[in-house]
Amino acid sequence: MTRVLLFGRLSDVAGWRERAIDPPPDTLAALRELLRLEAPELGRALEGPGIQAAVDRALVLGDVTLSPGAEVAFLPPMSGG
Amino acid sequence: MTRVLLFGRLSDVAGWRERAIDPPPDTLAALRELLRLEAPELGRALEGPGIQAAVDRALVLGDVTLSPGAEVAFLPPMSGG
Amino acid sequence: MIELVEHPFDAGHALNAFLARRSETGAVASFVGLARSEGGWTIALELEAYAEFTHAGIAAFAAAATERFKLQDIHIIHRLGAIPPGDAIVLVLTAATHRREALDGCDFLVDHLKSRAALWKKDHGRAGARWIEPTGRDLADAARWEAAS
Amino acid sequence: MIELVEHPFDAGHALNAFLARRSETGAVASFVGLARSEGGWTIALELEAYAEFTHAGIAAFAAAATERFKLQDIHIIHRLGAIPPGDAIVLVLTAATHRREALDGCDFLVDHLKSRAALWKKDHGRAGARWIEPTGRDLADAARWEAAS
Numbered sequence: 080m081t082r083v084l085l086f087g088r089l090s091d092v093a094g095w096r097e098r099a100i101d102p103p104p105d106t107l108a109a110l111r112e113l114l115r116l117e118a119p120e121l122g123r124a125l126e127g128p129g130i131q132a133a134v135d136r137a138l139v140l141g142d143v144t145l146s147p148g149a150e151v152a153f154l155p156p157m158s159g160g
Numbered sequence: 161m162t163r164v165l166l167f168g169r170l171s172d173v174a175g176w177r178e179r180a181i182d183p184p185p186d187t188l189a190a191l192r193e194l195l196r197l198e199a200p201e202l203g204r205a206l207e208g209p210g211i212q213a214a215v216d217r218a219l220v221l222g223d224v225t226l227s228p229g230a231e232v233a234f235l236p237p238m239s240g241g
Numbered sequence: 242m243i244e245l246v247e248h249p250f251d252a253g254h255a256l257n258a259f260l261a262r263r264s265e266t267g268a269v270a271s272f273v274g275l276a277r278s279e280g281g282w283t284i285a286l287e288l289e290a291y292a293e294f295t296h297a298g299i300a301a302f303a304a305a306a307t308e309r310f311k312l313q314d315i316h317i318i319h320r321l322g323a324i325p326p327g328d329a330i331v332l333v334l335t336a337a338t339h340r341r342e343a344l345d346g347c348d349f350l351v352d353h354l355k356s357r358a359a360l361w362k363k364d365h366g367r368a369g370a371r372w373i374e375p376t377g378r379d380l381a382d383a384a385r386w387e388a389a390s
Numbered sequence: 391m392i393e394l395v396e397h398p399f400d401a402g403h404a405l406n407a408f409l410a411r412r413s414e415t416g417a418v419a420s421f422v423g424l425a426r427s428e429g430g431w432t433i434a435l436e437l438e439a440y441a442e443f444t445h446a447g448i449a450a451f452a453a454a455a456t457e458r459f460k461l462q463d464i465h466i467i468h469r470l471g472a473i474p475p476g477d478a479i480v481l482v483l484t485a486a487t488h489r490r491e492a493l494d495g496c497d498f499l500v501d502h503l504k505s506r507a508a509l510w511k512k513d514h515g516r517a518g519a520r521w522i523e524p525t526g527r528d529l530a531d532a533a534r535w536e537a538a539s
Binding site for chain 1: 274288289291293294297319331351354355357362363372373375379
Binding site: 165167168169172210214217233235236237238239240241 | 423437438440442443446468479480500503504505506507508509510511512521522523524528
């Protein structure tokens with residue numbers, strides 16, 4: 080089972096903030112494809128400028144392998160303070 | 161009567177912080193000369209680097225005329241905070 | 242110390258606690274960011290975080306600031322959830338021997354919190370809600386610490 | 391508001407009072423300067439002022455800061471007399487719409503208080519007493535606001 084978290088405007092686009100996906104995809108690219116097929120608008124938003132991905136709470140660049148219990152978060156440009 | 165105020169290390173050099181001088185000197189230069197004759201060490205300190213003079217609470221450069229009731233302050237380099 | 246809190250916090254109390262027992266500190270700088278009303282248009286700001294990930298990210302640049310500016314201590318409080326206008330969003334406190342280090346360290350932390358901490362800010366206004374993204378100035382402010390290092 | 395006080399003051403209380411009722415302020419920066427113990431060598435600092443002259447001089451550069459950094463408000467408290475290590479000497483508070491103005495305004499005021507306010511500081515130490523004059527760094531810090539303007 081892969082846990083997927085959306086932050087900021089991404090959760091507004093998707094209509095959810097957190098989801099479990101089972102069976103778990105093997106790679107980040109496979110997860111993106113799965114989300115895109117189900118909801119094209121979210122798929123596009125995830126590819127948008129400044130969106131970062133974190134796997135098990137570490138930022139990743141490009142594609143990576145996902146362990147079966149991975150936590151994947153998609154992060155829009157950060158804006159605190 | 162001229163009121164003379166010394167601040168910071170100048171009052172340590174002179175041994176006083178505030179004095180009334182009567183009859184009042186006509187100019188700042190005359191006041192400096194009077195103080196120098198009485199206490200050469202203070203006279204030298206007043207000519208030292210970074211010492212400013214204020215007459216009636218306004219900084220002055222060079223010599224100026226003093227009114228009979230003037231307040232003259234000698235200010236070493238400022239150091240607050 | 243880094244705190245992410247869901248409730249209003251007392252900035253003055255935090256400042257006094259930070260100032261206590263500091264016989265070798267010459268300078269404490271602080272910054273408070275507040276929610277603005279924008280002439281009545283903003284009803285509330287909403288701040289979202291990614292819990293431990295956010296905390297760890299802030300801790301990383303706090304450690305960088307400590308090293309770079311030789312800070313003796315840092316305290317950051319960032320509020321999450323709905324924040325009405327006039328309330329404090331964030332407090333940053335830095336302590337150092339001399340003023341320049343305390344002021345520059347505070348400035349560095351504020352710039353990094355603005356565009357490099359895992360926080361997302363939504364403006365709930367009379368005209369609707371929108372997510373706020375960092376401005377060009379926010380990004381340039383954070384980048385200046387790289388150019389200067 | 392500019393205050394010269396002969397007694398300890400409560401920086402946290404002043405910060406909270408300054409933060410109250412600020413629905414259009416986005417940023418409050420502050421600085422607290424403290425007396426250092428210097429490893430036990432300093433018994434107390436003594437701060438001397440020239441009353442109204444000192445107040446007027448500080449008011450003049452506070453007005454310059456307000457104009458230059460578009461500050462909404464300033465509060466300065468400077469303590470006079472004998473100040474033991476660990477006690478606050480000075481508090482500077484600035485309020486602005488955005489963070490850069492509040493931070494730079496605070497920085498400007500601190501630099502000017504250090505070498506351009508009519509204040510004189512004496513260090514009463516175990517090894518005797520000496521008047522402290524501004525360092526080269528203090529003078530350079532104040533001068534950088536002229537070069538940049």
